Amino acid sequence: MRGRLAAGETLDYRRIVPRAPFDVAAAMAAVAPVCEDVATRGLDALTELSEKFDGVVPEHFRVPAEALAEAEAQLDPEVRAAFEVAIERRRVVAQAERGDDSVAVDVAPGARVIHKTIPVNRVGLYVPGGLAPLSSSVIMNVVPAQVAGVKSIAVTSPPQKEFGGLPHPSILALCRILGVEEVYAVGGAQAVAMFAYGVPGLCEPVDLVTGPGNIYVVAAKRLLKGRIGIDSEAGPTEIAILADASADPDHVAADLISQAEHDPLAGSVLVTDSPELAERVAAAIEPQIGRTLHQERIRTALTGEQSGIVLVDDLEQGLAVVDAYGAEHLEIHTAGAFDLAQRVTNAGAIFVGTYSPVSLGDYCAGSTHVLPTAGAAAHSSGLTVQSFLRQVHVINYSADALADVKKTVEVFARAENLPAHGAAVTVRFADDPSIS
Structure with a gap:
């Protein structure tokens, strides 16, 4: 984009900056009969859909307590320690998010309005289990729900063939550590439908469904919104990095790669006013990919239409570009990064400086990693304690x-x-x- 404004061109940054295609409306046509099937046939539908989509039918759709206990008992001690650090830090931040239960305002003598916060009664939390078993999403969903005071919490995650039709063991272990006893081996749109309609003899309906998932999970959430509340319609994950010549190209390259590791549709975008940095980052990427496990997935994401390097005239234009993009994750690698971060208006989460990478936020920064994607940061927030609270006014005149x-x-x-x-x-x- 360098020089284009000076040449008199009008630039629509939202259209120009790379982003993955994500057609939720089209996917709704596929998930509508799935959701209707669960609503009308319940357990029989879940059985057939599990065989069709997951290739396995769990012996029990509700995970038995013994399986949760076994998963916790077999958890590697180092992994457990990492889980506990992440839980503690997320809980500390969540307590700060909670705020006051009620605030009374006297607008005149005898005229009082109470702003009261009430937790949702029952929530269903979705934890993905596709390309990566996102056990961290258990923490990001369960901890704020618990701090909010939600009385009934259910977790679901897709059944896995390699684990006998149960969700991934780390997901089960984390549920057990967090005290969540109601866990289901159900995935995809059928899991959202199960939560929305309930399944007699298996699962009671919930009031709110949260958590990320694939496009069919997102489409089901959109379809059933109104019957249930939802947190967001999360699309493919994305990172934008705003950097200048002072940035470390190896660090920037590593962070672009780490996000591309999630999914072939993941977006990795570098915005910089330094052609030299752009060249050095591009040169650093391939050697680092060669040392990773998921090379094909990463290369697909980095070479897709959703990823790229955007050259701008200066950091002012760079700031305008990242604000228009509204990234799920925004890293700032510039001189005076903290001050620049205060001027950002659209981002799911902002990571300041080279020692605050997105992967820190994914696990144990204490922040939420369930964040708005696809530019939704312009109007929506990430999943926090407030997502599980309703605001009610009590009028007393x-x-x-x-x-x-x-x-x-x-x-x-x-x-x-x-x-x-x-x-x-x-x-x-x-x-x-x-x-x-």
Whole structure:
């Protein structure tokens, strides 16, 4: 993009910057009959769909308590220690997110409005189990739900052939460590439908479904939104890095690669005002890919239309580009990175400086890693304690306080041509001629 503004060109950064195609509307046509099948046939539908989509039918769709206990007992001690650090840090931050249960505001004598927060009663948490068993998503979903005060928490994750139809052992172990006893071996759109409609004898309906998944999980969430609440419609994961000449090209390359490791559709975008840095990052990528496990997946992601290097005139234009992009994860590798981060308006999470990589946030920074994708950061937030809380106003007026605004209500009601609204106040003072 260098020089194009000076040449008088009008640039629509949102259209120009690379992004993965993600057609949720098209996927809804595929998931609609799946969800309807679960709604009407329940357990029989889950059995057939599990065989069709997962290639295995669990002996028990609800994971037995013994399986959870065994997964915890067999957990590698080093892995458990890592899990516990991540849990503790996420819980500390979640406690700060919780805020006050209620705030009372007296707008006039005897006229009080209470802003009250009430946790959702029951939630269903989806944990992906496809290309990578995202056990970290158990922490990111369960911990804020617990801190919010949700009374009933259910977790589901796809059944795995190699584990006898159970979800991945680390997912089960984390559920056990966190005290979640209701765990299901159900994946895909059918899992969302199970939570939304309930399955007699197996699973009660939930009020809210959260957690990332593939396009069919996202489509089911969109289809069933209204029957259930949802957190977001998460698309392919993405990273944007805003960097200048001071950035370490090896660090930048490693972070672009780490995000590409998630999925062939993952987006890795570098925005820089330094052609020299761009060249050095490009040169550093291939040697690092050669040392990774998932080379084919990473190369597919980095060479796809969703990834690339964007050259800008200066950091001001770079800031405008990343704001327009609204990345799920935004890293800033510049001089004065913290100050620049304060000026960002659209990002799921902002990682400041070379020692705050996205992979830190994925596991144990204490922040959430369930974040808006596909530019949704312009209007939506990541999954936090607030995602599990409802805001309710409790209105408590005395007779005198209502009398003070009687005329205001009546006038407003006439202006909106809703006279019965005004009459609902008038009737309360019909026997008191002193109140006009």
